[in-house]
Amino acid sequence: MEPVSIDNLSILYQSADFIVVNKHWDVRIDSKMWYEKLTLQSQLKYRFPELADPDTYYGFRFCHQLDFSTSGALCVALNKTAAGNAYKSFKERLVTKAYLALVRGHVQTERMTIRYAIGKNTTEGLTHMMCIEGTKGCENPKPCQSELMVLEHGLYSGDPVTKVLLQPLTGRTHQLRVHCSAIGHPVVGDFTYSFKKDSVPYRMMLHAYYLRIPTCTELIEVSAPDPFVPTSDSNWAPQHATHPLDELIQELKEKSIQALEEEESQEQLLGDPNPEIPPEAKSLETKEQRAKCEQWLAEWALE
Numbered sequence: 001m002e003p004v005s006i007d008n009l010s011i012l013y014q015s016a017d018f019i020v021v022n023k024h025w026d027v028r029i030d031s032k033m034w035y036e037k038l039t040l041q042s043q044l045k046y047r048f049p050e051l052a053d054p055d056t057y058y059g060f061r062f063c064h065q066l067d068f069s070t071s072g073a074l075c076v077a078l079n080k081t082a083a084g085n086a087y088k089s090f091k092e093r094l095v096t097k098a099y100l101a102l103v104r105g106h107v108q109t110e111r112m113t114i115r116y117a118i119g120k121n122t123t124e125g126l127t128h129m130m131c132i133e134g135t136k137g138c139e140n141p142k143p144c145q146s147e148l149m150v151l152e153h154g155l156y157s158g159d160p161v162t163k164v165l166l167q168p169l170t171g172r173t174h175q176l177r178v179h180c181s182a183i184g185h186p187v188v189g190d191f192t193y194s195f196k197k198d199s200v201p202y203r204m205m206l207h208a209y210y211l212r213i214p215t216c217t218e219l220i221e222v223s224a225p226d227p228f229v230p231t232s233d234s235n236w237a238p239q240h241a242t243h244p245l246d247e248l249i250q251e252l253k254e255k256s257i258q259a260l261e262e263e264e265s266q267e268q269l270l271g272d273p274n275p276e277i278p279p280e281a282k283s284l285e286t287k288e289q290r291a292k293c294e295q296w297l298a299e300w301a302l303e
Contacts, residue, residue, distance in 0.1 A: 017082035072208025085215040102205035103185040117141035154238035
């Protein structure tokens with residue numbers, strides 16, 4: 001990706017209800033600090049001023065979060081109804097997220113499930129960090145689960161690293177970074193969870209690659225371009241491939257489809273506990289607002 005600026009926001013998907021952006025690394029989604037003027041929110045306002053929602057604090061409704069240091073696919077809802085539809089998909093665990101990462105060392109197990117509970121670190125000087133259960137100062141640890149799949153072994157600037165696909169099955173703060181560190185394979189360039197030792201790489205090598213959100217009105221499915229390839233970063237030299245990325249993503253997609261089918265079957269058997277509110281009872285956008293939104297979106301080609 002090019003160096004971040006106010007006018008180089010990369011769009012992966014757009015419709016009348018949603019935008020999915022390819023967030024740049026080292027950019028906050030939003031900020032209350034007056035000096036942090038370059039945020040994803042400010043990029044969106046610059047690119048889509050007519051779509052900013054005055055009813056929200058930041059102008060846009062972010063459906064989920066990405067860390068400051070993490071790049072990749074992030075979904076933004078363009079109205080209250082769309083945000084509610086996305087929230088329902090997240091709540092019912094129908095959303096599939098998969099991240100690419102370069103981690104330190106050669107991971108020997110091709111697939112593993114990481115189940116360390118994660119809590120807030122209360123140790124003085126480390127309160128900005130999370131920690132695993134059993135760590136000194138770890139407060140209120142909650143169950144966590146991540147899946148790790150090895151893609152390639154190789155070298156980064158001459159040091160052994162592994163390219164992996166990570167799937168968070170829960171949504172704790174810094175979950176993937178903490179889990180990778182806990183198994184002895186911290187993410188390359190993770191300054192925080194290397195305790196300020198891993199400072200040479202130009203970025204933290206964690207990227208939200210695949211996002212699938214099946215809402216009741218549309219299917220959002222995107223892949224953000226893989227930044228961890230030699231043509232994009234000459235410091236990365238793959239040596240041995242273990243699993244093809246496309247095959248693993250297809251596997252995750254099939255699991256997602258199966259989960260959705262099971263959810264629909266369950267609703268048919270038990271009846272929908274949250275029946276649809278009649279259209280006339282909903283507070284929706286006017287036809288004029290909707291048409292304006294669609295016209296604005298139509299003027300922007302996908303990047």
